[in-house]
Amino acid sequence: MRPLTDAETKDFFEKLSKYIGSNIQRLIERSDGLYCFRLHNDRVFYCSEYHLKQASVISRENLVSFGTCFGKFTKSGKFRLHITALDFLAPYATYRVLLKPNAEQQFLYGHNISVSGIHRISDNTPKYAGIIVYSVGEVALGFGVAAKSSHEIRHTDPIATGIFHQADIGEYIRQESTLI
């Protein structure tokens, strides 16, 4: 494992800030110690420094995962956020969306959400902003990208896509093998 290079860090933080804005600092400096990101097998892991020391004992080919995996860098160098980061991003979300129960099922299967499926959306959501998707019971379901700003959503027809799907917790079952 190694620390992220500058370029990688930039890409990674850019992606994160789409969802949590400027709260990235809160992820790093936490009340129970310093946390950091490390790269291992093209994947970005998030863990405390204590864990880091422990994990570095294990040789690279035997180490599979440590702490939490946030996502991976694809072969073309772009960073892709995984659903496994949801627990850490959800508390700091800037824009949130609540889905109706029907739309919830659709989202969990990996489909985009039409405008009619949106129960509530944060005000001032700009177009193409990263949003955290919740169910009506405030259970985090995944990540998405707003297809239209919250202004526009009120005036568009219900069939149009309202939220683009990025990641959802159904992937734990659907894509278990590719998560790690």
Next chain:
Amino acid sequence: MGRHLDTQKPKKGPGRKSRKQKDPAIPYRIKELEAQDKTSLDPARTFGRRAKKRAAKRQAKAEAILAGKSERKNKKNADRKSEQINGDSASAASEKKRPRAEDFFDETTESGNAEDEDDADAQSSVSESDMPVAALRKDNDGQYVQDGMTLDEADEEDDVDMPDDEFVGTDAEPSNNTKAYADGVPDDSEENAEKFTFPEGEADGDAHRPAELAAVDHRIQEILLVLADFANKREPGRKRKEYLSLLLKDLCVYYGYNDFLMEKFIQLFPLPEIREFLEANEVHRPMTIRTNLLKTRRRDLAQALINRGVNLDPLGEWTKVGLVVYDSQVPLGATPEYLAGHYILQGASSLLPVMALAPQENEKILDMCAAPGGKTTHIAALMRNTGIIYANEPNNNRTKAVVGNCHRMGVTNTIVCALDGRKLRKNNQLFDRVLLDAPCSGTGVISKDPSVKTSKDEKDILKRSHLQKELILAAIDSVDAKSKAGGVLVYSTCSVLVEENEWVVDYALKKRDVVVIDSGLSFGNEGFNRFREHRFSPSLKLARRFYPHEHNLDGFFVCKLKKRSNKILQPDNDDEGEAESTTSESGPTDPNTSGDVKMMDGDFEFEINTEEDDTDDDDDITYMLADVQPAAEDESEAQTTSVGENEITALEVAPASTGKSRKKSKT
């Protein structure tokens, strides 16, 4: 006045409105039999078993009387004849007279009826059973004799209060008739005793047909009854072994096991329990889930699931996180609660080793065989995501499951690695607690995986056992004996075989300085401290065994060990040939020579096998051999969980022995 003036015809017979069922049409054959035994009780009336018995007894008495009468008659005749011929009244000589045809004839006419009655009785009673059909034979006297039963012996059967006593063999009381055809006894002399016959060379294929399976089932029940009261119910001349082997074959056929595994089970379970165990293996255990306390509470989860249409209940008194699911309208593995990591589908017995381990916060824990990650996440939940867990899974394909489950359940303090468990000690890492849920043959989870019934062999079991022994030693070496948590190892398997459970733990007790301590589980059977020819340390009674038919859990074994020091008691390379030989020197030895029986309660004397350094195997770590220490010191060490002083002060090698370990007793 009315129509009837004075005479009123008396009403005859049943009224117009009463309906009566016609008498049954008796088939011709029975009519024949009825005609035969007009003098005796009607067999149609004695269909009850007790009644039949009584009838049989009556027959016997009647017969005996008749026989006695005829004897006397014969004597009388003989006497008369002898008087006529010899003119003497020497009755002694007359007794030896050759039996005359008339006497014979008399006998048969008088007691012939009795014979036939018995025949009829026997026939009707036997025909009720599902026994393999035994042919009627005519023996020397021209009497019909049922195979597998002497008529008189059936008559003399004991008045046992058993439902199947008619299948019971009895002591034959000699009587005239028995002697008469005992000479002409048929080929299978074994089959004359009881109704339960040993089948004469059934073709194996026959027994697999469904109709025959019922017969096999019945036979199993009978054999079990015979074995339960062997002294009285056995066939004379048949050994217990023969019954057992037949039982084994029948059970294999009926339940679909191979001989090896069935034999193991018969050795393991007493005969009344064996059927319950096998039946329990046919049925799934109830589905259980474990609440993830990191994300939700059991109450809230239960409520949420009930709203989705799941029928569930708390699992039991012994757990605060388990829920048992009776039925569900939605697939439990795909509910939003599952995806959000609020629970995991886990067998109830998998909760036990983690409960025994009792991990505390801020500890360093190793889970050596972590896949699919249920126990790892349970440990993390108990630790509230503090400390650190190493979840090791040597199989690369299964590490994904561990990672997936850890992430889903919100576990952040886990490092997942894919090392071979036996090589873990090379990392020089020491842990506060270690959980070893060893790979096993799966004989306790046959209900989940029926292929285990036929796929296990002696070699498989021994190989597994060997691997488990290596793993447990590696696990012990990874435990920090000086840790504040006490240096705890929990060894568990989902198997019921002794080779994989007690034997492995006993092996570890001999090789390392560990003791078995109480697992803290409130239920479960005790582990075995002896089993057939094996003798294990008595402390193994603290281990716990769980059976599907007793506890409604998967078959399981849990044993909690505490490491007292880093001493090596015997070098590891003594037992390379263990996989091949079943009785190697490292197997359980008799208590007189094994020196490492460690008791938990204080007054122990230990013997250390000291050894030179260079007999160690290729491990990089050199184990420090301790000087023989006074017993008192070690006692106090064992009692305090935090080992303050450094017990290993001097690297003193004992005077060299001739390569073999020798025991040194402490005064």
